[in-house]
Amino acid sequence: MIVIEDLWYTYPGRNEPTLRGIDLTIEEGEFVLITGPTGCGKSTLLKMLNGIIPHESGGEMTGKVNINDVNTADSCMMDLAQLTGLVFQNPDDQIFSTVVEDEIAFGPENLCFSKSEIDRRVLDSLEMVGMSDHRYAQTSKLSGGQKQRICIASMLAMMPGILVLDEPISQLDPKGAADVMHTIRELNRKLDLTIVLVEHRLHEIAHLVDRIVVMDEGKIVLDAPISKAFEHIGLFHSLGLRIPETVELFHRLGYDRLPLLVDDALDMLGKQSGCNTVPLYESSDYPNEQCNRGDPVISITDVWFGYEKDTMVLKGIDLDIHEGERVALMGTNGSGKSTLLLHLSAMLKPDKGSVEIMGIDTGSKGPYSFASKVGLVFQNPDLMLFCDSVEEEVRFAPSNLGLEDPVQMAGNALESMSILDLRLDPPQALSRGQRLRTAVASVLSVQPKLMLLDEPTTGQDKLHIEQMMEHFVKNDNTLVFCTHDVETAIRYATRIVVMNEGTVLADGDSRGVFKDVEVLERASLKQPCAMQIARSLGLDAFCVDELVEIL
Numbered sequence: 001m002i003v004i005e006d007l008w009y010t011y012p013g014r015n016e017p018t019l020r021g022i023d024l025t026i027e028e029g030e031f032v033l034i035t036g037p038t039g040c041g042k043s044t045l046l047k048m049l050n051g052i053i054p055h056e057s058g059g060e061m062t063g064k065v066n067i068n069d070v071n072t073a074d075s076c077m078m079d080l081a082q083l084t085g086l087v088f089q090n091p092d093d094q095i096f097s098t099v100v101e102d103e104i105a106f107g108p109e110n111l112c113f114s115k116s117e118i119d120r121r122v123l124d125s126l127e128m129v130g131m132s133d134h135r136y137a138q139t140s141k142l143s144g145g146q147k148q149r150i151c152i153a154s155m156l157a158m159m160p161g162i163l164v165l166d167e168p169i170s171q172l173d174p175k176g177a178a179d180v181m182h183t184i185r186e187l188n189r190k191l192d193l194t195i196v197l198v199e200h201r202l203h204e205i206a207h208l209v210d211r212i213v214v215m216d217e218g219k220i221v222l223d224a225p226i227s228k229a230f231e232h233i234g235l236f237h238s239l240g241l242r243i244p245e246t247v248e249l250f251h252r253l254g255y256d257r258l259p260l261l262v263d264d265a266l267d268m269l270g271k272q273s274g275c276n277t278v279p280l281y282e283s284s285d286y287p288n289e290q291c292n293r294g295d296p297v298i299s300i301t302d303v304w305f306g307y308e309k310d311t312m313v314l315k316g317i318d319l320d321i322h323e324g325e326r327v328a329l330m331g332t333n334g335s336g337k338s339t340l341l342l343h344l345s346a347m348l349k350p351d352k353g354s355v356e357i358m359g360i361d362t363g364s365k366g367p368y369s370f371a372s373k374v375g376l377v378f379q380n381p382d383l384m385l386f387c388d389s390v391e392e393e394v395r396f397a398p399s400n401l402g403l404e405d406p407v408q409m410a411g412n413a414l415e416s417m418s419i420l421d422l423r424l425d426p427p428q429a430l431s432r433g434q435r436l437r438t439a440v441a442s443v444l445s446v447q448p449k450l451m452l453l454d455e456p457t458t459g460q461d462k463l464h465i466e467q468m469m470e471h472f473v474k475n476d477n478t479l480v481f482c483t484h485d486v487e488t489a490i491r492y493a494t495r496i497v498v499m500n501e502g503t504v505l506a507d508g509d510s511r512g513v514f515k516d517v518e519v520l521e522r523a524s525l526k527q528p529c530a531m532q533i534a535r536s537l538g539l540d541a542f543c544v545d546e547l548v549e550i551l
């Protein structure tokens, strides 16, 4: 269905090609996962499949992309849109209607379906992504994850022969991600829909796909059926990619067979004599990092807030955040995490209650008053990038605030976010992961006392997530970050605040919170696979390292 031969592509204004001799054939009904380090060319390759490149992009393309025997370069985008539906990496690049229903009906309307058929497709696709209650909602008022679900629904409503998805679950809560991916897998199986999907969260979806393609520096470096892909585990490690915890665990334990699912892993371990008799570890045996209870950097008292008068989004939040804490805000899409984060930088003010930042009530202050003390990175980094080069972007805040050595400060931030080599690039010509790191560097450059990051792991490979978080740990930054990434939260947060429908459902260290199955269920969270395995075996371990040590 898709045949790509010797494909090379160079973006306008670039000297070096982004794609370097791609050969790839995908059969009808296959479910193919494409992964690779940030900036290796995954999104660029996807844009080839619906003709955005070369028709909208300019640049220099050689080689061939055929979809259903149609050469994309010789076809028009209208025709290609009927063959291939592309879900964009950034929902804001895709959504253009003001109302959810119109957004989803747009595709089927243009395919000239009857009114009743369009209605049916709108209802069905909303149900598939768990958004039936939001049919008449305004798209601008949705949370990031809700927007991402609408983008997926709008493509499902068209039912193209090939569904191409660029990091479709990067902003979804773990339960939502599992449900949506399960639905996509069902469609793939039942309707023989061809799926091409780019994702860094491959540990959550590897068990669903038929085949994995790994890219690096514009080339395909591995193309293998899922049953064989992790025989090349060294490649995944060397490229800094995530792999399922079950695979990592069994590799470390010295097995040849590497299971993708917890149940398979347990079956295999059950055959091992003695593993159930390993004595239980006490939680206190672990070097569980204690929260540094210094001065409160943030004090939130009985905060209520609604974007509209009659609908409260935050409902009586009380929270103190202390110096040196790294707090992960977690919970279902739409539970109020970003809204709370915006209060911590004075971007939003409570309708009732108070927020104090370093002892100053935000009620009478604008966000600029806190600009040198609080650094906020939005969920969509594109909203923050406006300069001509990465370096200017990162230098802007220290220059604007009149700080002493903006050039040096920018240099340090560029280095700590590993984007020094991109400093002359225009931010808009970077990959999503690179843009996000630029946005983080642009606030890090003023060395704020408090860093607020809205989903800093989206679009990032494992290596860059670790580098970023290690930087905050090393510098003892006070950090509040919204995330759906349970492994990162467990590893790096000193404290987890779980939100549910505008209230705080749980607040504690990660080990306590992730043991509470009822809280996890209500907040659409899941225990990481290593923890699920450990608990089924009666062991008290939270990550692969600990489980390997015990087993």
Ligand SMILES: Nc1ncnc2c1ncn2[C@@H]1O[C@H](COP(=O)(O)OP(=O)(O)OP(=O)(O)O)[C@@H](O)[C@H]1O
Pocket (backbone or CB within 6 Å): 011, 012, 014, 018, 036, 037, 038, 039, 040, 041, 042, 043, 044, 045, 428, 429, 430, 431, 432, 433, 434, 459, 460
């Ligand atoms: N519009 C553009 N103009 C010039 N260069 C671009 C443009 N878009 C992307 N690039 C460059 O092409 C390379 C690949 O980008 P691409 O978005 O395809 O990477 P990716 O693998 O999808 O990354 P990520 O995992 O961060 O989304 C990057 O180095 C980027 O700087």
Ligand SMILES: Nc1ncnc2c1ncn2[C@@H]1O[C@H](COP(=O)(O)OP(=O)(O)OP(=O)(O)O)[C@@H](O)[C@H]1O
Pocket (backbone or CB within 6 Å): 140, 141, 142, 143, 144, 145, 146, 171, 173, 307, 308, 313, 331, 332, 333, 334, 335, 336, 337, 338, 339, 340, 379, 482
């Ligand atoms: N500008 C807005 N106007 C009206 N309602 C909004 C606006 N922004 C968000 N909301 C609503 O407020 C609620 C909380 O949104 P918020 O973005 O804080 O959620 P979230 O927990 O960060 O979600 P996600 O995990 O999807 O990012 C959602 O129901 C959303 O629809």
